[in-house]
Amino acid sequence: MIRMRFFTEEDKGVMFRLAKAHEPFTEHVTPDMFLARIADQEGWIFEDDGQLVGYLTLSTFQPLHSALIHATIRPEYRGLWIGMSNLRAVFGHLFNGDCLDLEKVYAYAVVGETYPAAKLLDSLGFQREGLDRRGLKLVDGRVFDLVRYGMLREECPWIKPRSEIRQWLKARRTRVH
Numbered sequence: 001m002i003r004m005r006f007f008t009e010e011d012k013g014v015m016f017r018l019a020k021a022h023e024p025f026t027e028h029v030t031p032d033m034f035l036a037r038i039a040d041q042e043g044w045i046f047e048d049d050g051q052l053v054g055y056l057t058l059s060t061f062q063p064l065h066s067a068l069i070h071a072t073i074r075p076e077y078r079g080l081w082i083g084m085s086n087l088r089a090v091f092g093h094l095f096n097g098d099c100l101d102l103e104k105v106y107a108y109a110v111v112g113e114t115y116p117a118a119k120l121l122d123s124l125g126f127q128r129e130g131l132d133r134r135g136l137k138l139v140d141g142r143v144f145d146l147v148r149y150g151m152l153r154e155e156c157p158w159i160k161p162r163s164e165i166r167q168w169l170k171a172r173r174t175r176v177h
Ligand SMILES: CC(C)(COP(=O)(O)OP(=O)(O)OC[C@H]1O[C@@H](n2cnc3c(N)ncnc32)[C@H](O)[C@@H]1OP(=O)(O)O)[C@@H](O)C(=O)NCCC(=O)NCCS
Pocket: 022, 023, 024, 069, 070, 071, 072, 073, 074, 077, 078, 079, 080, 081, 082, 083, 084, 085, 107, 108, 109, 114, 115, 116, 117, 118, 119, 120, 123
């Protein structure tokens, strides 16, 4: 059974190893770079029998109006709805939590490379907000466009009463893409 908990300093080493081994675009990332990147971030890890199978990081921006989220799941655990079910569960914390009361959450998907990321964000109810042309450049010179996805608090289905969530899911299933 997958368990989710806030990550701590002690988890960051194993999170780095997961990112390095399984996340695209991490060829040039060193442990120091990774630790610096997540130094001010909070978030959750997903564990299966104590083994790290994924994580979700959250970068908040002062004065706590918005946050950027990023999820990574170990490849053999992808497609099992771990991203979907665990991300759904964090929206209460993001939009209605004791600590966070955000207006907006956003995320990026790399064009042409991470179809699952785009699908996950779309399934969660994020809206496509725009194309960040050449938003990612790697040390070897390769450049990629990014799609920016955003969700406003009032658009978030997962903090609404169950009956409204059911309606939202039904409407999505019948929507013609
Ligand atoms: C993006 C990622 C976190 C998705 O996690 P996951 O647990 O595998 O996703 P889920 O199983 O919850 O699937 C969510 C949706 O994406 C779809 N999906 C998942 N993997 C897919 C794949 N390989 N191809 C097509 N669709 C896929 C699922 O069918 C589901 O859609 P549905 O709600 O219509 O059924 C995972 O693929 C990953 O770690 N990718 C590398 C890191 C990354 O790109 N992160 C950016 C995310 S912000």
